[in-house]
Amino acid sequence: MSSQFTIRFAPSAPQEAGLAVLLKLKGDGTPAGAATADPGAVIGKASAVSAYSGKQMAVLDILAPHQSPFDRIVVLGLGKADELKALDWLRAGGKAASLAKRAERMTVFLDVPGLEVSAEQAADVALGMLLRAYSFDAYKTKKDDDKAPAQVAVTIVTAAHEQAAAAFEQAQAVAGGVNLARELVNLPPNVLGPEEFADRARALETLGVEVEILTEKEMQELGMGALLGVAQGSARPARLAVMQWKGGPEGETPVSFVGKGVVFDTGGISIKPGAGMEDMKGDMGGAAAVIGLMHTLAARKAKVNAVGILGLVENMPDGNAQRPGDIVTSMSGQTIEIINTDAEGRLVLADALWYCKERFKPRIMINLATLTGAILVALGNLHAGLFSNDDELAESLLAAGEETGEKLWRMPLGKDYDKIIDSKFADMKNSGGRLAGSITAAQFLKRFVGETAWAHLDVAGTAMNSPANEFNQSWGSGYGVRLLDQLVRDRYEA
Secondary structure (H helix, E strand, O other): OOOEEEEEEEOOOOOOOOEEEEEEEOOOOOOOOHHHHOOOOHHHHHHHHHOOOOOOOOEEEEEOOOOOOOOEEEEEEEEOHHHOOHHHHHHHHHHHHHOOOOOOEEEEEOOOOOOOOOHHHHHHHHHHHHHHHOOOOOOOOOOOOOOOOOEEEEEEEOOOHHHHHHHHHHHHHHHHHHHHHHHHHHOOOOOOOHHHHHHHHHHHHHHOOEEEEEOHHHHHHHOOHHHHHHHOOOOOOOEEEEEEEEOOOOOOOOEEEEEEEEEEEOOOOOOOOOOOHHHHHHOOHHHHHHHHHHHHHHHOOOOOEEEEEEEEEEEOOOOOOOOOOOEEEOOOOOEEEOOOOOOOHHHHHHHHHHHHHHHHOOOEEEEEEOOOOHHHHHHOOOOEEEEEOOHHHHHHHHHHHHHHOOOEEEOOOOHHHHHOOOOOOOOEEOOOOOOOHHHHHHHHHHOOOOOOEEEEEEOOOOOEOOOOEOOEOOOEOOOOHHHHHHHHHHHHOO
């Protein structure tokens, strides 16, 4: 569960004690709200004694400040004004939220002298607080008493309070989507199977999303032999969740997002090593991002037509599991020789992408998948891999990544790489081996997108166990929700 921050925006501080957070630029400038929170000029003396300058995200913590109406004052550094980026306001909000230990009331002063804070920046501070507040502790019987109280009343003081309150409605929709994605990645695999995941998609109907759930029978009728081949070793049946948000003009071609939803991946017959296999509950991080995005678009009433598709399976080494050497027929009619049953995500996506392309004929098609360990070797967990057949789409995604801090690095595609997955016995094989593993996986997916503008995001290093920061302390990061929401805002909303 999360600590609940009840956030409001106001032109002045409330007449109550508690924690005051004052933002400050680097240097000798006065922090925001100093006249109200620090009539005894304690901050200046404390700064001099501690050599505090307002370096970005640095904290000056003053308990029981003399003559102050507040019980505690924290000065939070923003760094230099000319170096501030959009993401830094999110970080500041997250850092402020982390300071709320034992505080039931918090006042955050935003209007730093010499810096005009916009409504969007104020809303980003609030968003950072909501994202930082998320924690996954539903299965812990002993709680950490040092965390923030269950309820924290927050007042954000800014001249742009009215506009910020309106912008915050959008930010809350983003927080809901990110935290939904985090929750799904964090859930244990005995709790979240394909059917349970499909139920989570169905729950979006309350927000106005149209949802269809395809069963094994319906997928068999469609010829989805690639996806179903992955699922045949599990006692838990596969599902394909199809979500539609119709917020744009009637009849306008939708944008589409496809997520790999392998709820647990043992590797199948090509079984993984035991060490670390518990992390494979997160192999549905791509699908989690897609459902989180659809939540966000619906919750903020985005003016766009969007489709989200989740391929939901479990990969297990049952006596009925597919074997290396098997040949399956995908929905596209193309045949695939199974070389390695642990290269299963691309099989799920092959049928999901083809289905999306054929049924919806979308403007763009973006898939997200924790697809390869090779992308971790190439990029670590600081960037997701970006592969695309369309330069304009790729550039738009890169720009959205810079804006949100959910960064991408474009990787190559090419005919020479494509040859590596040609098969002696079928149209292609599902693995080209260790060398260029992320690229050959992307080349495999490219065979199922036709002429549609398409991008593949390999989020194996960013969807789970990525570095913690000021606004994310969760193992499941929710990576991709803010990125794709920003893309939609920038390029595709009416």
